[in-house]
Amino acid sequence: MILRVSEPRKGCGNFKRALLDFLEQKSCSHVARHVRMPWYEWLWSSSATTSKSGSTAESKRIAKLDDKPSFAGKDSTFLGEEAAEVVKRDVPTGKIKRHFSDPFNLIAAGVLTTVTLGSFAVYWKFLRRIPQASLIRDSDWRRRSLLGYVTRVGDGDNFHLYHTPGGRLAGWGWLPWRQVPKKGRELKDRTVHVRFAGIDAPEMAHFGKPEQPGGREAIDWLKQYILHRRVRAYVYKKDLYDRAVATVYVWRWCLRRDVGLQMLNRGLATIYDAKTGAEFGAFEDMYRKAEQRAKAKKKGIWSGDMKDFESPRDYKNRLKGKGE
Missing domain, CATH: 2.40.50.90 (OB fold (Dihydrolipoamide Acetyltransferase, E2P))
Incomplete structure (x- = not known):
């Protein structure tokens, strides 16, 4: 899917709108017009997503942020602070900790590592061609x-x-x-x-x-x-x-x-x-x-x-x- 920067930025949060404006100013014209990378689709998706239970306060806060003017032209420090706020809001630290402590994930990682190392050992011992x-x-x-x-x-x-x-x-x-x-x-x-x-x-x-x-x-x-x-x-x-x-x-x-x-x-x-x-x-x-x-x-x-x-x-x- 080809996304164009010149399209209206409806439903974008402050950070996303600012990053899009930054790409328009700093990127090459052909990159700004046609971006095929998967992360670009995330920029255009609405940042005002809520959980299934719904959070009225969160929705109002995001809507209030969306009403603010674009941050194009701001320095990278400001964009970094906005990015940090988005990460804290959308990726809770607890979820990351639970992900790495989940027994299923640990077992899956262990099995994948064992299979990878075992396959390499089998190749090296039995399937590696000896020329001389x-x-x-x-x-x-x-x-x-x-x-x-x-x-x-x-x-x-x-x-x-x-x-x-x-x-x-x-x-x-x-x-x-x-x-x-x-x-x-x-x-x-x-x-x-x-x-x-x-x-x-x-x-x-x-x-x-x-x-x-x-x-x-x-x-x-x-x-x-x-x-x-x-x-x-x-x-x-x-x-x-x-x-x-x-x-x-x-x-x-x-x-x-x-x-x-x-x-x-x-x-x-x-x-x-x-x-x-x-x-x-x-x-x-x-x-x-x-x-x-x-x-x-x-x-x-x-x-x-x-x-x-x-x-x-x-x-x-x-x-x-x-x-x-």
């Missing part, structure tokens, strides 16, 4: 998991994960603003580099090093198993290369599969047998038994002559010793 492994808080290691979309498989034992907290329930994949980027430049510095806990796969050719036997089979299998799929990674720690060491699960054929365990079962990886820094979570015994079964059945990398077998760790140490 280096940004995982120390308190989150071994205490939380990362649900996300596999955007790239770098080697037979590591991949890149785009964190999608909350999954489809939080809108990922079907809301327009909750889409996983597809282009490489859009994914730069926005994915968590994950290394499988407890396993070591044959090396691919990189940094001038030749490909280790079995490396191609391992990475090809891993790509068809998890690439462009949603996985959940239970993170344990950060390694020397800023990768999150984790046990990773994926749903395949309505079953939840441990990806590292599946690679050991198929003879595509060995146990990570480093002297220090090896991380298995709670699955070291299970992993070692899986490796023994694959070795007994001569699967994957165990299918050749064991005299010629070289583990991924021995392969890396040999090339390091040659200075390659």
